[in-house]
Amino acid sequence: MSDIEEQRNHARSQQQQxxxxxxxxxxxACPGAGKTRTLVHRHCNTPPGPRRSGRALLSFTNVAADExxxxxxxxANRADLTAYPHYIGTFDxxxxxxxxxxxLPATPVWQHILxxxxIPSARVRPRDIPLSSFEFSYDPTTSQTSVQWPKAATYLQNSTLTESDxxxxxxxxxxxxxxxxGYMTGLEVRIAALEHASDPSCIELLKHRFFEIVVDEAQDCSALDLLILTRLHQAGVPLVIVAxxxxxIYEWNxxxxxxxxxxxxxxPDQLELTGNWRSSAAICRLAATLRPPDRTTPDVAVGEYHDDSIPLLLLPYGRHRKEISHFTDVSGAGEAFTAWAATWSIGVDNCLALAYMNSAVPKARTQPLPDYPKxxxxxxxxxxxxxxxxxDASTSARTHALSIATTFLREHWYSGEPGTLNELLTQHNLTAALFRRRAASFLAALPPTDHTPARDWRKAARKILQSQAAPTSTHGQLPAASLIPLSTSELDEPISRLIGVIPHQGNVPLGPTIRSSSIHRAKGSQAQAVLVHLPKAQDINELVTAWTASDTSTAxxxxxxxxxxxxTRAQRLLSLTYPYSKHADITRLLQSNRIEYQMETTLPQDRPFLF
Incomplete structure (x- = not known):
């Protein structure tokens, strides 16, 4: 048996455990460990047929839950695993x-809001300030809520009231x-959940309802989330924590x-998934240098590209003293990235451009990757x-698009009816396939997302939604207008700009495009080639300092x-682009970590297409 087969068998053995x-x-679970596949297989071990209790599979985004x-x-062909008594959804x-x-008490009428x-009345007067402008936090040790107002200076000009007022x-x-x-945002829900997690009667009901609760992406838990999970664990609720x-990367949240x-x-029982089915060994080695000293052993590359030996590609742009790059700016570097990727047989559709801030993402021959709406x-x-x-939309993106359309149709047709979508389908004798077809038909009927002002696009969408007849009789549809909210500040914005898509201009042929995104938005995605832009000297200095400090790591x-x-989004090729003035700092960092790299300041001679 070859070494790679032994390594793959070990990775599969970890998944089986x-x-x-x-x-x-x-x-x-390390990046590319196949944790979603593992969780689905764990869920599939549940025998089909009637059950009194189910499994809850929880994540922190609708996209992950949809997947x-x-x-x-x-x-898996196990639709029963998505219906009662099981639950797949967000932690919230x-x-x-x-x-x-x-x-909760019977009154008032409680509503969970994002x-x-x-809520139109969520304003603080006399200056009609949105309540969302204030940041509330809860201290469980004192059961007190504090509030801060980051934009106080903006609102307090010429005001007779103070910030304290x-x-x-x-x-x-x-x-x-x-x-x-009765309105409750995520904070109020967590405050109540924390209280109920200490109530034996609430815990007993939860235990009877679920034989296991799985929390995926648990590194995104807030302090209150962790305290709730701690109380559930102490009360004997069976938890599977995956992280x-x-x-x-969501400390800001x-x-x-x-x-x-x-x-x-x-x-007490702790397992690891260290087999990386996504990235090459070179990328695994580079990523490991960011981790704490006790975990610097690279994850084991076991996927299709495990033996790719493409070095880290450096694409400095601009000039520094006598050194001049042919790439005058990051746009040129972005074009060079796709050209160099092609020399390793990586097409433009398998490229992804990233930056810490969305404004710094390379824009040459790219179109912004639309963020998954929440x-x-x-x-x-x-x-x-x-x-x-x-x-060129991905399967997960299409699935999420159908989920959004389904939400609008459900609220329009069956507003106020309780239960999950699967429970609603059963109640009205509908199939999930029929609902998906109606959702697809609804999306196909919507107007194009071009330069049309958002208010006009919404008006047209309202008419189309209003024309969607329910598949079964219903006792009260919501007005379409109430189902398609839009911020006042966005009314006159082009609808294409709001969703971050660059519309096709005239009859000019579209050239190859690469996906682009901020790093935070790209979490969960992957590409054969990934370009990361480091735009400013200060940003690079901070990264180099953190990377080289003995007491600093991903921990x-x-x-x-x-x-x-x-x-770790990269499968085969990882590239960095930055101002030429910081090239020496970057290379010293790489050399100190023994990271192999290749620096280029020109396009490859035999590039397959011209820019």
Missing amino acids: AIYAQAPVFIR LRHRCTGE SFLWRYLVRPH SWDH YLARAKATRERLWQGN DTDQG DARPEELHTFTQHI EPNTTALAWAATVFTAA TSELLRTYYVAF
């Missing part, structure tokens, strides 16, 4: 549905909307990857219409974790 391990268990559902119904929705809403922006009014407004009107702490380590130390609004619907009809630095995510 994760599939059959008894909860509670913590599974650390789990798609694999269960598609590859799970808390609301099973740990919060059933245990943001205070969805507005902070007090913001707290009062939130309290009225929550306790009086890669090196990819925790209160994610606490460092505190996750403390939590998982209380779970809220059902005009932008989300326009995004879905564009992606669903795009020839302590979100900056390193962010670039760890960027580097």
Whole structure:
């Protein structure tokens, strides 16, 4: 047996252990470890047929949840695993549905909302300031909520009220909307969930409802999330925690990857998935240099490109003293990247351009990768219409587009009816296939996403939504207008700009395009070739300092974790582009870590196409 076959067998053995391990268990999964496949296989071990309790599969984005559902119904042909008594969805929705809403008083009418922006009355007067402008945080040790106002200076000009006055009014407004009107954002849901997680009666109901709760991407947990999970674990709720702490890049959203380590130390059974089915060995070695000293052993490359030996490609642009690159700016470097990728037989459609900030993403021959929307609004619907009809859209993007359309149709046809979509289908004797066909038909009927002002595009979309007849009789449809919200500030923006898609101009033929995105938006994606732009000297200095410091690693630095995510999107080729003035700093860093690289300042001589 060859070495690679032994390594693949070991990687499969690790997956098998994760599939059959008894909860509670913590599974650390490296990039490209096939954790989604592993979780689906674990779920598929559940025998078909009637059950009193089910498994909950939770993630932190609708996209990830959609992918789990798609694999269960598609590859595994187990649609039953997405229906009662099982649950696949986001962590937020799970808390609301099973740990919060059933245990709230009968009145007021409680509603889970994504943001205070969805509530017209969520304004702080007299200056009519959006409640969402204030940042609320909860201290579980004191049970007190504090509030901050980052944009206070902007609103307080010529005001007779002080910042303290507005902070007090913001707290009062939130309290009225929550306790009086029943509105709960993610914070209020978590506060209630934390309380209920300490209530034995609530815990017993949860245990009877689910025999296991799986939390994927647990490195994205907030401090409150981890405290809720801690109380569930202490109460004996069977948990499966899956994470890669090196990819925790949402501290700006209160994610606490460092505190996750403390939590998982209380779970005795711990497994690892170290076989990387995505990246080459060279990329695995580079990524490992960002990790803490006790985990610098590279993940084992076991995928299709395991033995690719393409070095790190450096593409400096501009000039430094007597050194001059043929790439005058990052746009030129972006074009060179696709040309050099072609020399390794990597097509433009297999290239991805990234940067820490979206404004720094190379724009040459690229079109922004539309972000997966999180809220059902005009932008989300326009995004879905564009992606669903795009020839090069990924399967996951199309699936998410159908999910968005399904949400609009469900709310239009069956507003106010409780239960999951699968429960609703059963109640009305409908099939999931029929609902998908209706969603696809709805998306195909929507107007094109061009330079049309958003207000006009929404008006046309409303008429089309209103014309969608329900497949069964219904007792009260929502007005289409209420189902397609749009921010006032976006009314006159071109709809194409809101979704980040560059429309085709006139009769000019479209050249090859590469996907582009900020690093945070690209998490979960992959490409054969990845270009990472480091635009500013200060950014590069911070990265070099963090990378070389003995006490800094992905365990302590979100900056390193962010670039760890960027580097590990690559399957075969990873490239860095930056101002020529920082080339010496970059190469010293690479040499100190014994990372092989290739520097180019010109296009390849035998490039397959001209720019």
